[in-house]
Structures are given as structure tokens and as C-alpha cells.
Amino acid sequence: MKIQQTFTERHVLAVLVDNEAGILAKIAGLFTARGYNIDSLTVADITEDHATSRITIVTNGPPPVIDQIISQLERLVPVHKVTDLTEAGPHVERELALVKVRGTGEARVEALRIADVFRASVIDTTTESFVFELTGASEKIDSFISLMRQLGLVEVGRSGIVGMMRGAEGA
Template sequence: MIEKTEIHRHTIAVLVDNEFGVLARVVGLFSGRGYNIESLTVAKVDEKENLSRITIVTTGTMMVIEQIKAQLNRLVPVHSIADLTLDGPSVEREMALVKVEGTGEKRVEALRMADIFRASAVDVTESSLVFEVTGDREKVKAFVALMEPLGEVEVCRTGIVALKRGHETI
């Protein structure tokens, strides 16, 4: 059972019109009320209907999460909202590019670690490697943490993308 006063992490998917200013209005809703966004991804998903999907990861009590969903529902360009955390099983993934600078044995160790994590080397130079790693956020965090002792690391993450499992859609 979910406690009403506990802080929980929620993944919310929002289907909106793909038009100028919609993302700013959604983000403004969060910033204007002091809600935090941990992850935000957005892309056009329907050419014919001109729709975009925004995936937001946020935290809050159940009351705050319900307020966020209610306020999102009031925005005119919003077509539907799904709380993927509550609406049943879903699949979440994140992609990261991780650059590791190093030579010699550290380079070999980075390649070994990448193989274990099923990360792909997408760029190789004499002094650095760039890996692409995909998975849940814990996998991405673990990969970055293991790369850090091997050399200077630069990271670029996509943010969470998520879908409901099964035949249901938002």
C-alpha cells in the first residue's frame, strides 16, 4: 500500500498537440508550483494527428502527484495522461553516451566492462572511447560508476522513455 505522505518517484506520459509553446507550458506548470522534474523527454509520435509525447519523471507525495496530473489535464493541448507508475506494468529505458579517456590497461578494462553491460563502442580514438549504453536508470548509473575509476568520464543521458506493457496505449 502506498503511504500518502511518502515521497514517490512517478513516470507520467502526456500526449499533447505538437505546437509552439506546449512544452514551455508543461514545464512552466512544474516550475510555477515548485515541482521537480527528474527526467523529461519529448518527441513527435504521430505525424497524421500532429501529436507529441512528453515523458516526465517527477517525485512527490501521492497528493502532489495527483495535483500534477489534474493540472496537466487542464492544459488545453493535452489529449491524455497516464501515470505509468500506477497504471500497471510498464517498460522504462534510458540511453547514455559515456566518454572515457584513457590508454593501455584502463582502455582494455573499459572495453571489458562495456561488454558485460552490453554497451556498444560508438567512437574510438587513440585517447578515448565513447560507449552507448541502454537500460533502466540503475543500469546506466552502475555503468557510469564503473567507468569513472578508469579515466576522465563525460556523460550525456537521454532521460527516461516509457510505455505501458500489453495492448493498452495512452
């Protein structure tokens, strides 16, 4: 019996939409109805008149599925433009995380040392814990969280990925 492997790729999609009630539900519904997964989703109002928002979606799938997702998104009425940042060329991606770590004594010193290496900022502290703020690639944040787990990780909040094309052109 031959087992067929499905090649999946991670893609970051930038979707420009009218800023109207229900658009996020329409997009989430599109993914749900077809059994696609959303790994990360961020939304931001991007125009002065609050008429347009940018939705950044991170998803995984084989190339034909990614193409189908993009086609389906482009057919939604309030969608102006869909850009697959992964395919479009050089782009930057960042994520923000708030990481709460319990620590006293040597564990506290070690948490501060690791935070310094990762360029994480202490944004809140008590005698028994810290809240660190960290920005960067998802892999960097995953590594930081993994190290903090060993020292007393309490809670993590992550913003999800935002991405943008490099250079003067917009997405």
C-alpha cells in the same frame, strides 16, 4: 519535537499533447510555478501528420502532489491524455546514454571489459578514448557511469527516460 517525514514516490507520466509551439514551456512553467521538480523530460512527435507529441516526465513527490500534478496537466488545453505509468500497471522504461571514457593501457582494457558486461557498444574510438552507447534502466546506466568514473570518465550525455505500458493497450 516530532519530525514529520514526507513519503515521496518516483512517477513516470506519459502526456499526449498537440504538437504546437509553447506546449513544453507551458508544462515546464506548471512545474516551476508550483515548486515541483522534473527529474527527466523527453519529447517525441508520435503521429504521421506531426499533430501529436508524447512527453514523458519523471517526477517525485508524495501521492497527493502527484495527483495534483496530473490534475494540473489535464487542465492544460493542448493536453489530450495524462497516464501515470507507475500507477497504471506493468510498464517498461529505458534510457540511452553516451559515455566518453579516457583510457590507455590497462584502463583501456578494463573499460572494454566492463562495457562488454553491460552490453555497451563502442560507437567512437581514438587511441586515447572511447564513446560508449548504453541503453537500459536508469540504475544500469548509473552503475556503468560509476564504474567508468574510476577509469577516466570524461563526459556523459543521457536521453532521459521513455516509458510505455506493456501489452496491447496504449497510454
